Amino acid sequence: MSLCLAALVGGFTACHDDYDLDDPGNYPSWLGQSIYDELKNPNPEHLTGTFTNYLRLIDDLGYTETLEKTGSKTVFPANDEAFARFFANNDWGVKKYEDLSEAQKKLLLYNSMLDNAILVEMMSNVPDQNTSVTAGVAMKHQTGVNVIDTITHFYGASELPRNNEYWTKFYKSGVDLVMDATRPMMVHFTAEQLTANNITTMGANSDFAVVTGTEYNDSINTAYIFRNRIISPDITCKNGYIHQMENLIVPPGNLAEMLRTNGETNIFSRMLDRFSAPFYSAPLTNTYNDWAIVNGVALKDSIFEKRYFSNRSQGGLILKVDPNNKTLSTDELLPFDPGWNQYYPDRVTSSLSDVAAMFVPTDSAMKQYFLPGGSGSFLIDQFGKKPNTVANLMENIDSIPKNIVQAFVSMLMKPQFVATVPSKFDNVMDDSQDPLGITLNDLNRTKDGKYDVKIANNGVAYMTNKVFAPNRYVAVSAPALLTDNMRVMNWGIQDQSVLGLNYYAYLLAMDANYAFFIPTDEAFDFYYVDPVYLRRSPRVLHFYYRSDKSPYMFCSQFDYNPSTGTIGRDSVQLSSSAYRSQFIDILNTHTVILKAGEKLGSNHYYKTKNGGAIYVSGGEKGCVVASGAQIDGININGSEMRPENLKYTPKITKVYNQKNGTSYAIDRVIQMPMKSVYATLASESNFSEFYNLCSEDRVQLGLFAGISNKTSNTQPIAPIRQFTTFIDAGGFHGLDQDVSYFSGYNYTVYAPDNKAIKIAHEEKGLPTWDDVKAVAQPWLNATTGEYEPDETEACKLAQAKVYAMIETISDFIRYHFQDNSVYADNHVEGGTYYTANTDTLGIAAKLTVRDGSNGEFKVHDESGQSVTVSANNGTKVNLMTRDYVFNNTAVNATQLLSSSFAVVHEISTALNTHASGRYDDLWSSAKAKRKLIGHQKAGLKRLARMYRK
Incomplete structure (x- = not known):
């Protein structure tokens, strides 16, 4: 194959030809030597320094012939001076070339190589359906790495994820593992891509400078691979291009691996690994063994890949079924798979156009948050199994339920890097879709004073010196999330598939003032009378949660006799479609929106989200909460309960003062009116x-x-x-x-x-x-x-x-x-209200309510009458x-x-x-x-x- 001429003139981003130019007489005069020969005898007008070490990589890995002959390759080599800098300071612990293992050699060579020929100025181009190209889109390209070259044998609890049942069986035997079965990507920054995505490049605190640690050099054809500058671009060879790098390209790995190995985010990485599992890969195992037979290497029984349960994993698909074929609940899924090498966001122009972003607290920040005195210490106090000390911190964090960890981790995972660059920090949202509030001052600094930002092959991680905790920890929904006997309501709040509400997002409005009533799981054991079935075969519903069995949330129906209140023995298991609308109604029934600064208890009657109302005797533990179906047990003045009905009426068992209101645990489900x-x-x-x-x-x-x-x-x-x-x-x-x-x-x-x-x-x-x-x-x-x-x-x-x-009669009725x-209550909000009575022009007659307090108010009609509504006179x-x-x-x-x-x-x-x-x-x-x-x-x-x- 030869270099594709179309690429040279700007027609396409990459190419493969079907004809050879092996005959030297066929070479155009402007073509240089092969890639290998150019590196072996570098032209000082094009390349700087010598490339002995890079050539040794090529020779040792048997790639000499490929790069000596025609083809379509692009390489990003570094010279011997760059190798010397690498050997003087690297995380691999190698001091000289001879220290490199074969696997490390492969990573260095193949991560600096693309399997097609591409000019620097074309790197951000992507073809469209009309065989033309769109500039400024691509941010990455697939490297020449073969996934089987990344297989590593992991052994023991020190090398495998902790507190994760999927991995424990490999502690003794070990496991052959790849961190992802898709090929790694090379992330690059070009002038076109930076401009197209409004990523700033001017000054020491520009987006580019913060992310890469280097101020942008805008010389012609300059581009950056990860944070590494191309110093000699577009060296044209007969079988591709050479783009000389300032420093050696050291593969960073994907986000999950980068966080696991960098030494400063061990706590966050451990939390992230709670959502990982080893998945057997038959294609990878077979491919490796086919190669092993040819090369005389020992065969492997099973090769696994490490994947993360998420709403967006390989191929853009959800991964919610574990290796044991168990379907996981939605609160066990991350927003995306941080280990997916080829991650791309949903609804983008091209799969090459963007990567992910994460805001990751350093270990120091995490300790400050979780240890005594930190705002997250309540999690350790509630779930930790050992004293809250530094020595016990990892184990105590492991004890925090997975759904709670999911809320913490998920908020810090953002789908698009281009939307999270520092100049757009104001638009980075928390889990309630309010600004996260992050600034450059919240980013950690490295020893050389640069912002601590790490670029992986599938995303960018901003290391933060503080913890940005999810509002789910402080919102009125938090008790349901953090308490193990409110799982039914928490399912309803968090569920996005069955109910289709995203109710958690509604309850995360931090400028609201909610009174949120949360029936405990035991409260649902006293059943919920289904109003939909009262005129057919009356039934009660029993909602319950099982953490050991999918789909986790279950509902059974029992026959019900409304006249006697008796419940049948036989139950029928229901599908979610048979109770969806009823559970939505339960959520709305238990949600009250108060005025700013208002506290429950100053009145007795409060409107609920679905437009109904509840009666409360107060806002403290032991107070009664009821609605129409239970209200018959309340005397007319609303102050006392009839003893025979007291046991059926919900009572507040615990009060939680939250950031956006107050939550109340109750021991029965509130039942809305069932009389028209x-x-x-x-x-x-x-x-x-x-x-x-x-x-x-x-x-x-x-x-x-x-x-x-x-x-x-x-x-x-x-x-x-x-x-x-x-x-x-x-x-x-x-x-x-x-x-x-x-x-x-x-x-x-x-x-x-x-x-x-x-x-x-x-x-x-x-x-x-x-x-x-x-x-x-x-x-x-x-x-x-x-x-x-x-x-x-x-x-x-x-x-x-x-x-x-x-x-006349109709207007009379409608006016009422x-x-x-x-409601006639302690405090009545007056106002002028429309009635159902309209005149010949369709204009509604009005009533005015005022003078309301102490259980009564006055209604003023259009004839000048003042009519009293009173809860104090026996009416x-x-x-x-x-x-x-x-x-x-x-x-x-x-x-x-x-x-x-x-x-x-x-x-x-x-x-x-x-x-x-x-x-x-x-x-x-x-x-x-x-x-x-x-x-x-x-x-x-x-x-x-x-x-x-």
Whole structure:
């Protein structure tokens, strides 16, 4: 093969030709000798010094003939002076060439060689699908290293990872191992690549200077391999290129190996190795043995590769199945495999375009963090098995559960180096997606005063002089992460695959103030009543966690009798799809967002993330926490529990003061309301008249008044819906009937007591349904039960009057349904709220809440009335309700889609929007016929506008 001419003129980054130029007469005059001959007889105009040591590498490894003849190779040799500097100071312990082992020779030669011909100015180019190239993209190239040359025999606990069951079986026998089965990469920095990625190069603290330890030299064709400058680029030979290096290229290994062997990050490396395992490699074993047979070397039974469980490993694939074919949980996976030689981030232009980055605390920083007095000493106090001393530190860190170590390590692993250079430190995020806060002052310094930054073949490691701990250690979710009896909730918080929430990220908002209730694993042993199944085959769910068996989180269902509270014996194991929506609801139910500086306990009622509410008796250990399904055990004034219900009500068992709020361990799962507004109004005798007013079937009367109950393509919701309070479960998928005005929000329902409704009817002109029917009675067909209007003037007037009466009743009802749940509590946040009552322009009537404290508040309506809601006078207030929306009819539903929460308050005076204080302004017989008919027409037009697409 010959050097590809296209590479010389800038067409491609590399090439292989299919024709020979072995005949000297075929050589162009501008071609030099072969690579080998150029190094043997260096032209001082091109190369500096002699290359005796590099040539010895070539000769000793049998590569002379290859580099003497034609081909497509690129080599990055160093001269004898560079070798002398290496022998004077290196980590391998070699003092002269003769000290080098064959394996070390191979690493030095093959890591300085590419298997294609490439100019320096083309190193950052990558070809695209159109056979052209994109400049400034590539940051690395695959070296000439053969993976079988890196096989090493490791033996004993001193050489293999500790506290890792996958490795212990090899302590006695040892293991033949490669650190990764993919070929190592050569990381390089070119002017095009630096410019394209906004990596600064000017000055002592430029990105380039900090990372490489050298100020950038911008002379023509200058490039750097790792942190090593090319001093003589593009020496053109008949079989490739020579790029002379300033110093010898010493392969750094991948990130995992570099951290294991550099001597200053032993603690972090030990934590990282908790996620590694040896995987048998049949291809590597077979390849080695084929080579061994030819070369007369002893065969090997099994060769393994060291890999790290991660969300991104070889080929960009997840590695979550261990060598024993066990599937690991998500909190046992690193963000990426730090040992993958050819690592590249997801969604990049090319697999050559970037490497990883890590912010790694030095051993000194780790000791300061974990030892007594350090902010991480609580981890040793909680999990360590020995006194917290320097001598015991490694073993104590080994005792920290793996999922907690994963949170620590993962936050310091970043997928893209180009996004983490020092000029972009402000954009480096922590695990809550807030700025990590790292500065140059946080980087460790080497003995020569340079920033301690190490470049591996798959990433860059910034050595830090302090520990940046994850917010997961201090957020309200931390107790679930750090406590071994909250594994069920921790699974829900951390899970990203089953629930699809990333709830951990939500709870990591450091500017929030949460009250987060965490049922212990034992709390789930008392079961969770599944609201989705209450209308089919009622069941309870038992969530539990098993660390010894995948998928770790399990859920069983048991038959349940709601009337007696008894639970069946036989259980059925459920798949995650059968409980996903229910567990999401549990997470939302147990999360309260407080105001800045607010503490739980100043009030009794708090809204939850899903729009519901909970009752708490206080914010300390022993206090009660409950919601609607458990609230029946609480007296009206909310101060005492009925003894027979006390054992079923959650209580706070421990309080954790965290950075973004307070966490509360509780001994039962909070159960949201399982009664709808419909069921609540129907079950309270004080609300019977209001319930009857709301629940009347208005279809036939509506049809008589000209209100359609039909839908069409242009009118997907029947106009009669505007006048309907409750929608049957058969269509709306609730437990019984849902409020038609609700749309997945939280609301307040002011329910006038029977006396208030009577006054509204008898004294203020609110029509009853009997009144409405009486107007339409002359046109009722007794046989069919349907109204049959005619074209007479009397009928038209009756129709208009019925329409006005229906609208009057509907507006009356709607005015008692308010957006936002407001509870009668110690402190009531006042405000003006919209109601479900709208005028002809669709503008909602309002209510104003104020003067709230000590368990009561006042509601001011648009007629000027002030109506008191009080928890202190024996009325029914603060009744929690929930209108459910399932994925099917109530008897076929399996999932909770959404819901609307409402609090119901009994009031002794009905609310009114009319300044007159009466309700008959629109329909009284004293009003003119023309006004009635005009109002009806205007109303029908309004309905048409509301329901037209």
